[in-house]
Amino acid sequence: MVFGAVVCSQTTVSAAPDPTEQLRPFLDKVTTTLSDPGLKHMPRQEQSNRMIGVIRERFDFREMSKRVIGQQWRSLSEKEQAEFEALFTQLLQYAYVGKIEDYSGQRIQYLQQRIRGERAEVQTLLVDENKSIPISYIMLLRNDQWMAYDIVVEGVSLVRNYMEQFSEILRKDGYPGLVAQLKEKIADLEKNINKS
Amino acid sequence: MECMKGHLRRLCLLLAVVGMVLSGTSLAEAAELGGEVGYGEVAGSVDFLSDESYEKPTGDVQVADPIEPFNRAMFTVNDRLYLWVLEPVATGYSKLLPVDIRGCIGNFFYNLGEPVRSANCLLQGRFRDAGLTLGRFLINSIFGVFGLADPAGDEFRIAPIYASFGETLSVWGVGDGFYLVVPLIGPSTVRDFSGVVVDGIASASYSPWNDDTLTTATAQGTRTINRTSLHLGEYVEIKSMSFDSYVAFRNGYYQMRSKQYDHSNHSK
Numbered sequence: 001m002v003f004g005a006v007v008c009s010q011t012t013v014s015a016a017p018d019p020t021e022q023l024r025p026f027l028d029k030v031t032t033t034l035s036d037p038g039l040k041h042m043p044r045q046e047q048s049n050r051m052i053g054v055i056r057e058r059f060d061f062r063e064m065s066k067r068v069i070g071q072q073w074r075s076l077s078e079k080e081q082a083e084f085e086a087l088f089t090q091l092l093q094y095a096y097v098g099k100i101e102d103y104s105g106q107r108i109q110y111l112q113q114r115i116r117g118e119r120a121e122v123q124t125l126l127v128d129e130n131k132s133i134p135i136s137y138i139m140l141l142r143n144d145q146w147m148a149y150d151i152v153v154e155g156v157s158l159v160r161n162y163m164e165q166f167s168e169i170l171r172k173d174g175y176p177g178l179v180a181q182l183k184e185k186i187a188d189l190e191k192n193i194n195k196s
Numbered sequence: 197m198e199c200m201k202g203h204l205r206r207l208c209l210l211l212a213v214v215g216m217v218l219s220g221t222s223l224a225e226a227a228e229l230g231g232e233v234g235y236g237e238v239a240g241s242v243d244f245l246s247d248e249s250y251e252k253p254t255g256d257v258q259v260a261d262p263i264e265p266f267n268r269a270m271f272t273v274n275d276r277l278y279l280w281v282l283e284p285v286a287t288g289y290s291k292l293l294p295v296d297i298r299g300c301i302g303n304f305f306y307n308l309g310e311p312v313r314s315a316n317c318l319l320q321g322r323f324r325d326a327g328l329t330l331g332r333f334l335i336n337s338i339f340g341v342f343g344l345a346d347p348a349g350d351e352f353r354i355a356p357i358y359a360s361f362g363e364t365l366s367v368w369g370v371g372d373g374f375y376l377v378v379p380l381i382g383p384s385t386v387r388d389f390s391g392v393v394v395d396g397i398a399s400a401s402y403s404p405w406n407d408d409t410l411t412t413a414t415a416q417g418t419r420t421i422n423r424t425s426l427h428l429g430e431y432v433e434i435k436s437m438s439f440d441s442y443v444a445f446r447n448g449y450y451q452m453r454s455k456q457y458d459h460s461n462h463s464k
Contacts, residue, residue, distance in 0.1 A: 095437040119245040130299040131426065138244045152244060155455025156448045164447040165439045181439055189436070 019120040019139050019146040020113050026058040027108050027124075034103040044193040048097040052089065060147035061089045063140055067149060068162045072170060080175060087182045094189035120146055259385055259450065261375040270377040271442050277380065278431060286424035298425055300344040305419045306356070307336045307343025312399045316359035320367045322459065325357045332356070358456040361398075362391025366457065375446060383449035 033039065033054050039047055065085040066073045073081065109132075111123040118141040126133045138150035138157075150159040169178045261267065290298065310333035317326035335348040348354045365387050366372075373386025381392065405411040438444035 091437075098433060114245065116245045121244055130295055136244065150244065154452060156451040157244065160451065161438075161444055161447050165443050168443060169439065185439060192436075 017141075017144055017146060018113075019115065019122050019137075020110055022146045023058070023122050023124075023137060023139070023148075024110065029057075030054055031103070031106075031108070034100060035105060039100065044097060047100055048093050048193065051097070051100065052093040058146075058148055060140065060142065060149050061085055061092075063147065063149035064088070064159060067159045068166060069170075070163055070167060072175070076175065083179065084182075087179065087186065090186050091182060091189070094186060094193060097193055259372045259375050261446070263374065263376070267375060267377040268442055270379055271445070273379055274377065274382055275441075282420070282424050283428065283431075286421050287428060289421050290425040290428060293425075295426070298422055301418070301422045302426060303336070303340070303346050304343045305422070307333065307340070307346075308403060309395075309399055310336075311402065312361075312395050313357065313359040315398070316361055316364045316395075317357070319361075319364045320359065322359070325359065325459065328354050329357050329359065358459075360388075360391050360456075361394040362388035363457055365391055383445055388453075 030051075033051065039050065042050070062081075062085050065081070065088050068088060069076070069084065076084065107127045109125040109127055111125060111134075113120055113122045120139045120141070122137045122139065124135050124137070126135055134154055136152040137148045138152065139146040139148045141147075150157050152158070166178060169181055173180075293301075310329055314326045314329040314333065317323070317329055331352075332348040332354050333343075335352060335354075336343045336346055339345075339347045349356060362385075370387055372388070376384050376386055376389055378384050378389055378392075381389070384392065400412065403412075403415070405415045434444065434448075435441045
């Protein structure tokens with residue numbers, strides 16, 4: 001009887017997983033990794049590889065890439081899509097490696113979540129001593145797993161911001177131009193990382 | 197002493213309650229106005245859960261940018277001013293004063309703007325927010341020692357409320373005009389910049405330092421340096437991540453603004 005009830009409750013949980021409950025252990029893992037003293041002593045390249053490994057667990061970079069490109073995504077070949085996804089992930093990896101040094105034990109507060117169909121928004125607050133920054137995670141349900149595809153910091157969506165910049169590049173120089181600019185930017189960031 | 201504290205608390209509570217009652221009674225009126233004022237449907241508000249907000253490039257929040265060459269030039273001017281003057285000065289300043297003192301100074305300046313915010317709420321028909329903002333001003337001025345601390349936010353859970361004359365004009369149906377990068381101020385639109393000017397004149401009318409230009413300039417300078425000192429490194433970081441920083445900041449301005457204008461979500 002008791003066993004039955006437990007099984008029952010578990011199946012209902014797995015039928016509709018809670019986005020916040022899935023995000024929480026993930027962000028705990030991110031902050032634990034960030035505050036690991038060993039991490040700060042690694043070479044920067046290795047630091048960023050390790051962080052992206054953790055972040056991949058709950059970020060869907062393919063969905064993110066698709067949205068950043070917008071309507072033109074469908075006209076890209078499969079190879080181009082994969083290429084773009086790899087480049088865009090690398091861009092974010094290098095752009096955010098600086099965050100590792102900035103992290104100083106900020107706490108995450110969970111405000112509320114909204115679910116509509118297979119989409120969800122989880123609103124959080126990154127609480128520092130003297131300021132708190134609202135950060136929302138926009139997520140998509142994939143086989144019982146809520147995967148983030150956008151991050152909204154103080155109302156500014158990362159995807160929509162890049163989308164506008166990329167759409168002008170795509171309009172002027174097409175997809176090859178965009179790839180060239182991405183590669184150039186990544187090389188720049190890479191140089192900076194290994195320098196400092 | 198304890199007894200004194202108790203009295204203070206009670207008085208505080210009373211003030212807060214008065215504020216809420218004031219705002220509560222007006223809610224009905226606001227609801228009646230609702231259709232006209234367009235409470236929940238702020239122009240350009242965005243729902244991240246709908247695909248439309250991703251499909252067309254930033255959709256309806258996009259404002260025309262007919263003077264882009266001028267704006268780009270001003271963007272460069274501001275960029276240089278920031279990197280060559282403001283950031284070095286703010287970095288030095290941040291070494292002189294500990295972060296919590298700078299936080300208090302920031303609170304002080306923010307608190308001085310509360311009456312203007314409250315008035316804007318009234319002009320927009322947001323009576324509840326007008327009451328809450330006024331409540332914040334009273335609580336923080338009295339119990340937060342001229343606004344240095346934020347007991348209204350910390351103890352009474354009345355989060356800061358956004359309101360500006362630019363927003364008031366938008367509620368009244370005044371369009372944005374076009375995108376405008378203002379020297380020293382940064383991204384704006386013709387309407388929003390007019391709002392900034394009006395808000396500035398309004399708050400100068402009761403500021404403690406409106407005696408002469410020098411004091412006013414010093415106060416404004418301190419405010420800017422103090423604010424910058426709390427956000428060191430952010431500008432350079434955003435710039436290093438962007439492909440066209442002019443477009444990145446223009447887009448960021450519109451996105452941030454539509455969050456500020458959206459009051460449907462009083463989560464805190």
